[in-house]
Amino acid sequence: MTPSCDVAVIGAGILGLAHAWSAAKRGLRVTLFERSPRAAGASIRNFGMVWPIGQPAGPPRETALLSRARWLELRDTFGLWVNECGSLHLAYREDELAVLEEFVSQEGGPTDALRLLSADEVLARSPAANPESLLGGLWSATELCVNPRTTIAHLPEHLQDRYNVDLQFHTPVTRVDGHKIIAGDGRTWHADRVVVCSGSDFETLFPEVFRNAPLTLCKLQMLRTAAQPDGWRIGPHLAGGLTLRHYTSFRDCPSLPALCDRIDRETPELNRYGIHVMASQNDAGQVILGDSHEYGEEISPFDKPEIDELILRELRRMIRLPDWTIAERWHGIYAKCTDGLVYESEPEPGIHVVVGPGGAGMTLSFGLAEQQWSRWAGPSRVEP
Structure with a gap:
């Protein structure tokens, strides 16, 4: 029988983890896919700065401050190191x-x-x-300091333990066919909603989407x-x-x-x-x-x-x-x-591509994910 879930998130960098967390907090069954044993891209190769001051006033700053609040919630919920250093x-x-x-x-x-x-x-x-x-x-x-390496390494396990998020690491997804997720070894999953957060490898799954993307x-x-x-x-x-x-x-x-x-x-x-x-x-x-x-x-x-x-x-x-x-x-x-805080596309109903927060991934990802899930599924239904 093909395993199924409410939400499949492809990519366990900071943007993928943010989407998995926001979905799980809403009581949704989440499967998180990552092609490597653990994420090793830009999400662990940065300052660890949560940097609202770098975002202009208005919606970008509001997103950054929402993300800041989620980082503090992450600290209080899972005990991860977050320093309110300014x-x-x-x-x-x-x-x-x-x-x-x-x-x-x-x-x-x-x-x-x-x-x-x-x-x-x-x-x-x-x-x-x-x-x-x-x-x-x-x-x-308003600025926070986090440790990207330990956060990216340990947050998936915390999501698994607290919300029963299904972790499929070392599982490269080679194709998304409608709501069918196909891995490189031939295994398949069905998801009601798919969120692709594939980082700098943004052309692999939907090359036609990215051909003219900004x-x-x-x-x-x-x-x-x-x-x-x-x-x-x-x-x-x-x-x-x-x-x-x-x-x-x-x-x-x-x-x-x-x-x-x-x-x-x-x-x-x-x-x-x-x-x-x-x-x-x-x-x-x-x-x-x-x-x-x-x-x-x-x-x-x-x-x-x-x-x-x-x-x-x-x-x-x-x-x-x-x-x-x-x-x-x-x-x-x-x-x-190059045209907004993040690139979003819906190549098919219920299939979302969310990539490209640039150098502001630690600053924006939790806020972006929470805003998007509020649009898709309403506010959180479970305690953090």
Whole structure:
């Protein structure tokens, strides 16, 4: 007899896990498929930043804040590590400080959760901030830090234990024929609803859907230090002036074009590789450093040592660490929707493709999944 379920979720990265959790909370029978023994794509190759401040005000920020609430629920429900650390954008140049001032003004002025800090106030919040030439910084209370590797590894088991989610790992799905799921070894399942969250491998199951979809691939390079000595912590997530040109939340600040022009004049090599620098610290005390952005045909399977050196050069100007020993280097590739927060398609009734949150997967996925399941099936019917 062909096994059946209410919902089949294909892909156990962060977006697939979010959809599986939201469906299971509604009392639906869920089967989660993953081609590998455990997910190993972009969902484990990131800072672990839940970053609402990077999303512009309005629906994108609301989705990010909903996702933030779900992360805290995840912590309280399953005991996974989630650190309410907040974030600091550090300003070392006058144009950086001007953008931060404009951003606070556009957000409605300073509050306890969002305000400009003096240099001394920044240093009181983070021992990692480089005091040399520091002008001040932007404090935001909404950001969280999570550990992507442990979350992606353990959340499926928690879903299985609490909601009886059927885990079909090491099971590549090669075809979706209507509501029939066909695995590479010939096994089949029937699902009333199918949600495809296949990450950067978005062309495999529905190539005709993706032929003209507004999706592109992005490659990033990142690094991780050894655990810092004696329990030393950086405090909040740290970002700098380069980051202001990366996140769309700052795009309407009047001083931003001049900042971008100055960066292009002084350090065009950073624009060549899409480098902006940030730092986060996980529960093991390791500091995650990055990152870069190469798109489409620029992507190569071979990492560029010069990118790592540029990342470290810029970070050393911004932060100080007791131990800069680099314990790991890696790259990730993710799909990015160029026309919205995420790409959604329904090639057949009840068959949903949801991919491409870009570099904001940790920030948006739980919120996106909850919003989509509220549309598809109404609010949750069971306790979290």
